[in-house]
Amino acid sequence: MELQRPKFESVGNESLENWQLIGFGGFGQVFKARHKKWRCDVAIKLPRHAAGDIELCEEANHMAKVSLHSSVLRLYGIYRGCPPNGGQNIQLGIVMELMDRGSVQTLLETLSGPPPWPLAFRLAYEIAQGMNFLHEKNILHHDLKPSNVLLDGDLHAKLADFGLSRVSTSVLMSSEEMSTVKGGTCQYMPPESFDPSYKPVRKFDIYSYGILLWSIICGKKPFPDATLALLKLKIPKGDRPPCDEIDQRKAEGLRELVGLMERCWDGDPSKRPDFGECDEITKDVFSKHRAGIHQAVGQVMKKLVQLNL
Known part of the structure; x- marks a missing residue:
């Protein structure tokens, strides 16, 4: 069955610069990057394996339902591109609000x-x-x-x-x-x-x-x-x-x-x-x-x- 991707704003490599790895775990990696047009830093969550795309899209769908609340992390869109050191394979990711002070x-x-x-x-x-x-x-x-x-x-x-x-x-x-x-x-x-x-x-x-x-x-x-x-x-x-x-x-x-x-x-x-x-x-x-x-x-x-x- 074809993966149903969330219908959110698409963010590609052409919009991003200054990538920096800021976190990682069993899920994959989180990068900080600068969005050129928005003129702000964002966080990008990438799954470790392509098989994680389904889970990532589910997570994005859940975030979309609640991310307008002031106490929930804001979802900006879906990344689709080739991240730094990620080879030539196209990857999906979640583009989110960057939180400055950790957890x-x-x-x-x-x-x-x-x-x-x-x-x-x-x-x-x-x-x-x-x-x-x-x-x-x-x-x-x-x-x-x-x-x-x-x-x-x-x-x-x-x-x-x-x-x-x-x-x-x-x-x-x-x-x-x-x-x-x-x-x-x-x-x-x-x-x-x-x-x-x-x-x-x-x-x-x-x-x-x-x-x-x-x-x-x-x-x-x-x-x-x-x-x-x-x-x-x-x-x-x-x-x-x-x-x-x-x-x-x-x-x-x-x-x-x-x-x-x-x-x-x-x-x-x-x-x-x-x-x-x-x-x-x-x-x-x-x-x-x-x-x-x-x-x-x-x-x-x-x-x-x-x-x-």
């Missing part, structure tokens, strides 16, 4: 801990906003984690990497890395998803959001030393990242956010909230700290500049 994961690593509370609470709110929009469009993310939440020049969060996304209840397969199995990354996967007969539903993303909240609050990776086999054994038995080091009196609203986090990762999917409720709670928490957001962002940006990031 939540790189931010936490750079800070060696959590961001200032106003920024942490804004990140929690913006991610909840974006995920609620995805679910309202009947799209599941299925790999929500710090490295898939990108940051723009003002450290606003945008959801990215829809490579595992599907319309609700579809079956997912991935073999990206050791910690990634059917439907996502183990540290962020709910206990029910380790059942071979599991079919993804919205509560999958809710659980992942709970673990992501823990990472933002604590500034750490969950289960850093656990093997894949151990995760598959312990998460279904109720193991979660530790909360004893979180002083809930440190910031107004932190108690409410921790409570939301624990509800999101409940072992019973029916007890998890939806993203509409997550949006409401995180909006309220962030509203208590909105006045301090500019100072918090400035504090973090100063450190990033000092480190030439």
Whole structure:
């Protein structure tokens, strides 16, 4: 059957210059390039193999449905051409908004801990906003984690990497890395998803959001030393990242956010909230700290500049 390519603006080599490799993984490579006519830098995601074209087009279709939301990475078009060092074969790629400040994961690593509370609470709110929009469009993310939440020049969060996304209840397969199995990354996967007969539903993303909240609050990776086999054994038995080091009196609203986090990762999917409720709670928490957001962002940006990031 012939591949049905998304009907988006086509971007070819004649429009691009100054290619630079900025990321790679099991999916393929991500380049930064300058679009001559648009006079701006863009990101271009290329699959590792031509067989990835179908998945890439599916990802682009999902992005197209949601990329107009302020908390979702913007899709610009489809690349079709011969990228640098790619030989003479024509390749397809996704042309996306370039995010200047990496991801939540790189931010936490750079800070060696959590961001200032106003920024942490804004990140929690913006991610909840974006995920609620995805679910309202009947799209599941299925790999929500710090490295898939990108940051723009003002450290606003945008959801990215829809490579595992599907319309609700579809079956997912991935073999990206050791910690990634059917439907996502183990540290962020709910206990029910380790059942071979599991079919993804919205509560999958809710659980992942709970673990992501823990990472933002604590500034750490969950289960850093656990093997894949151990995760598959312990998460279904109720193991979660530790909360004893979180002083809930440190910031107004932190108690409410921790409570939301624990509800999101409940072992019973029916007890998890939806993203509409997550949006409401995180909006309220962030509203208590909105006045301090500019100072918090400035504090973090100063450190990033000092480190030439």
